[in-house]
Amino acid sequence: MLPGKAVYRIDEIDRRIAPPKCANLEAFLPDGSQLVGKTSVGVRCTPPPRKDEADGRQARTNGWSIFVPVQIRFNLDLLTSARQLPPGHTLHEQDLASQATETSRMEGFTDPRQVVGKVLRYGIAAGQVLREDMLRQPYSVTQRQVVTLALQGNGFSIRTEGVALNNASEGQTVQIRVGSGRVISGVARAGGVVEITP
Known part of the structure; x- marks a missing residue:
């Protein structure tokens, strides 16, 4: 759920629906519904x-x-860019501002810690307004970078070098060409290290 103040509007119910009066109403959220935007409750x-008058037993009336x-919309302060920013720019706190926004979509950020870096x-x-689709994690490995391949197994450890064939953030798969010309896959780690699974 987004933080902020919720503003809601109840739309008109179909006039053909006229349920009988009830003293015991209960609200519930239908399966698949979200408490934001156009939805239903x-x-x-x-x-x-009620007690059955004939034999004294309890009988439930039809509900x-x-x-x-x-x-449902939310009033909240969303993070925006404080100035024009180029592609590939790493976000810092001074790049950020906030803007009071009324929104009905589950997107945007309210805390600088969500986007800095x-x-x-x-x-x-x-x-x-900053959105998730605008951002990516910084690359741990870049295309054509010479990286260290780290292979560990039961009782052995091997480290060698190779050349990255694609960009990859930490935890992503990267293709590496080794000295023999063979291409292998590994997982990008910090510091230009690529972890190889035996």
């Missing part, structure tokens, strides 16, 4: 059991349920 009537259309995939204008 279920309302069910669960009347208490009902309906779905009420609702629009990440890299812009493309350039953005000043005042643009």
Whole structure:
């Protein structure tokens, strides 16, 4: 759930739906629904059991349920770019500003710690709200970089060099060409190290 103040509007229910009065209403969230944007909230009537006059046993009266259309928006301060920023720029706190925004979508950031250190995939204008699709993790390995291959097994450890064939952030797969010309795959780690699994 996004932080901030929620603003909601209950839309009109179909006039053809006219459930009987109920003293015991219960709201619920239908499967697959989210409490943001255009959604629906279920309302069910669960009347208490009544006593069967014939034999004194408890019998439950029929309940009902309906779905009420609702629009939910949030008022919150989203992070924006403080100035025009180029593609490939690594974000720092001084690059950030905040903007009071009313939104109905689960996107955007409210805490600088969520974005500082990440890299812009493309350039953005000043005042643009930052979104997840704009950012990536910094590369641990870059294309054509000479990297250290680290291979560890039961009782042995081997380190050698190779050339990265693609960019990769930490934890991503990277293709490496070794001295023999063979291409192998490994996992990018910090410091230009590529971990090879035996």
